[in-house]
Amino acid sequence: MRGLLNLDRRGFFKAAAGAGVATAMGGVLAGCAPQPKSAASATDELAATGTSWLGEAPVIDESEITQTIEADIIVVGGGNAGTMCACAAAENGATVAVIEAQAKADIFYYGLHDIASINSQYVLDSGLEPIKKGEFLAEYQRRTHNKTNPRLVKKFIDASGEMVDWLVGKAPQEVLDKAHVAHFTTNSEYFKLGSSLNGFKCWPGYVQIDFQTTAPALIAEAEASGATWYWEHSGVVLETSTEEVAVQKETVDPSGAVTFIDATEPRTTVNAVIAQDAEGNYLRFVGTKGIVLTCGDYGGNPEMYAALQDEQRWLFESHGLDAEDLHCMGFGRDGSGIKMGLWAGATLDPGPRCLVSPQVMYESTDFATNVLRWGSGFNAAAAEVAAGAGGASQNPWGTPFVCVDGSGKRFTDETFLGIFGTLSQVERRKPGRYYFFFDNKWKETMARMAPEHFSQPVGVPDSISYDDLFNSWVERGAKGAPTEEGGTVCAWAANSLDELFDYMGLDEAMRPTVAEEIARYNSFCETGEDEDFGRDANLLQSITEPPFFGMYSVFEKPMTGTVTLNGLVIDDDQRVLDANYNPIEGLYASGNNSGGRFAVQYSTPMSGLTLGFAMTLGRELGKGLATGTI
Structure with missing residues (x-):
């Protein structure tokens, strides 16, 4: 596969299983050709030119074009957003051509199949209460400091329920047999307490649907309606034309009087996209109703x-x-779809530019990666209990447990914004081990935690209970919980803190500091006020009841994330905009090829928002182009 990181299919599944990943990488290239890299350092070049990574648009001579293909809609990239766009367009009567770089037999669709949606019938029938749409929108915009496009977010909120119900109606029976609504049963007390901590609110209800298995059924139905998938074809460059158009521009004189003057502005139209097949032949694809870029991110x-x-x-x-050599781990695309848009006159989402972090795959230079994957301490804890039963658990960053740094001191509210708050602090601190402590009241403590994405240990098979998991730590004593027989350990349990500290190997200088910090934290639990960091009173659960549990995770270097989340600037209808904020005629973008959906950080009032946005907005775009409502 072109443009992928150097990780073969078997290697990915092996690595993914070690990180508790349920499914394979998805839509990795989404149809776009890789671009040549400069030999110079990206950092040095950025300082010199700012956009040296963009390069010049390729020029393909007319004599090199071997075939011209015309359809109503050309979708460049057949990943999650592109597939949904193409299938919705075909279902509504449009002719569609999909340019996809991967081979049909090898394509991966991004994500863990966690799909966020608001008020689908499938979710409501499971017993969850309807979500107030305005309340969800307000929470989302507050988390992003209003830097995301609220009308795009609202479009997701309004249409995501219908999208999930449509998907459920199309999915094969083998998928439906395993599909389920995530109720966050481990967070039951959180919802009883009002679903809000530290002023942030979360909702349950994302749906687990295996899109990797469902996509072929969707594609087959779309092909039966006249759509065509061009596998192993890569988008190279857009063909455009530009003309000056007359506009009225407003001016204001010193007295405040407003006048209008005649002026001109350039307006660009995208007429076609040039693609290249596996043999190196160039083809021109003409979209009479539009060309859609769904090529994914640049991670x-x-x-x-x-x-x-x-x-x-x-x-x-x-x-x-x-x-x-920074890059996302395992899932990142090559950014060529974004480049094609920029060459056509588009602009890029302004900062802050965020990504999905933490990441689902980890690497380490100094530590055993089977146990210390940049904060994946729970992996070691679960692996022995879950051996042969489906994999290990996710990491403890953002759990409601007490966390201390290498000096033995607390340094933040461990529960703030789930995993994201603690991770942001750790990445700004000295690398090394970070230690987590909790006691036998862990069930009550975890039940009160907000269901932020990645905030709880996940991935332990249904056949394995957390009681069995944690009891195994007590039984093993000083042996701890290894990732494999004889492997390194990073989780222990004991009936006294002194014994626990012995097992964990805390030195004589650190032991009293940790004990004092836990005692200080316990005093805050008694008074109901965290005087150090303002931890929400509902999460002030003392560490007083044996057995006591301890584990550590390692911060070695900042995470680079799973995918980047900013792309081309688009309007409310996903039309790509130029530098004057005018639509580039005939050009659209969706999924991680587009911007306006995420900002500041990937903080989630509901899990599965990357897939929820991509699949919902992709489908809405396909319907709108096919029916002429866009």
């Missing part, structure tokens, strides 16, 4: 990543780390 392109992910680059540099 697999180190040059673009280093230039555009400012915060991660600065974090790496602040730790004295090399920022030249």
Whole structure:
């Protein structure tokens, strides 16, 4: 596969299983050709030119075009958003051509199959209460500091329920037999307490649907309606024409009087996209109703990543780390769809530019990756109990447990924004081990935690109970909980804190500091006020009842995330906009090829929002183009 990170299919599944990933990587390239990288450092080039990663648009001579294909809608990239767009368009009577770089037999669709939706009938029939749409929108915009496009978010809110019900109606029976609504039963007390902590609110209800197995059925139905998938074809460049158009521009004189003057502005039209097949032949695809870019993100392109992910680059540099080869782990695309849009006159989502972090795949330079995957301490705890039964658990960042740094001191409200708040603090601190402590009241403590994405240990098979998991730590004593027989350990349990500290190997200087911090925290639990960090009173659960549990995770370097989440600037109808905020005629973008959906960080009032947005907005775009409502 072109443009992928150097990870074969078997290697991905092996790595994914170790990180508790339920399914395979998805839509990895989404149909776009890789672009050549410069030999110079991306950081140095950025300082010199700002956009050296963009390069010049390829020029394909007319004599090299071997075939011209015309359809109502051309979809460049057949990943999650592209597939939904194409299938919806075909269902509504449009002719569709899908350009997809991967082979039909090898395509992966992004994600863990967690799909966020609001008020689908499928979810409501499971017993969940309807979500107030305005309340969800207000929470989402508050989390993003109103930097996301509220009308795009509202379109997701209004249409995502219908999308999930449509998907359920199309999915094969083998998928439906395993599909379910995530009620967050482990967070039951959180919902009883009002679903709000630290002023942030979360909702249950994302749906687990295996899109990897469902997509072929959707494609077959679309092909029966006249759509065509061009497998192993990569988008290369858009063909455009530009003309000056007359406009009225407003001016204001010093007295405040408003006048209008005649002026002109350039307006660009996209007429076609040039693609290349596996043999190197160039084909022209003409979309009479529009060309849709659904090529995914730029997380697999180190040059673009280093230039555009400012915060991660600065974090790496602040730790004295090399920022030249930064990239997302496992899922990142090559950014060529975004480049095609920019060459056509589009603009890029302004900062802050965020990504899905933490990431589902980890690597380490100094530590055993089978146990210390940048904060995946629960992996070790669950692996022995879950051996042969489906994999290990996710990491403890953002759990409601007490966390101390390498000096033995608390340093933040461990529950703030689930995993994201603690991770943001850790990445700004000294690398090393970070230790988590809790006691036998863990069920009550976890039940009160907000269901932020990745905030709870996940991935332990249904046949394995957490009681069995934690009891195994007590039984093993000093042996702890290894990832494999004889492997390194990072989780223990004991009937006294002193015994626990012995098992964990805390040195004589650190032991009293940790004990004092736990005692201080317990005093806050008695008074109901965390005087150090303002932890929500509902999550002030003391560490007083044996057995006591301890584990550690390692921060070695900042995470680079799973996918990047900013793309081309689009309007409410997903039309790509130029520098004057005018639509580029005939050009649309959806999924992670587009912007306006995420900002600041991937903080989630409901899990599965990356897939929920991509699949919902992709489907809405396909319907709108086919029916002429866009």
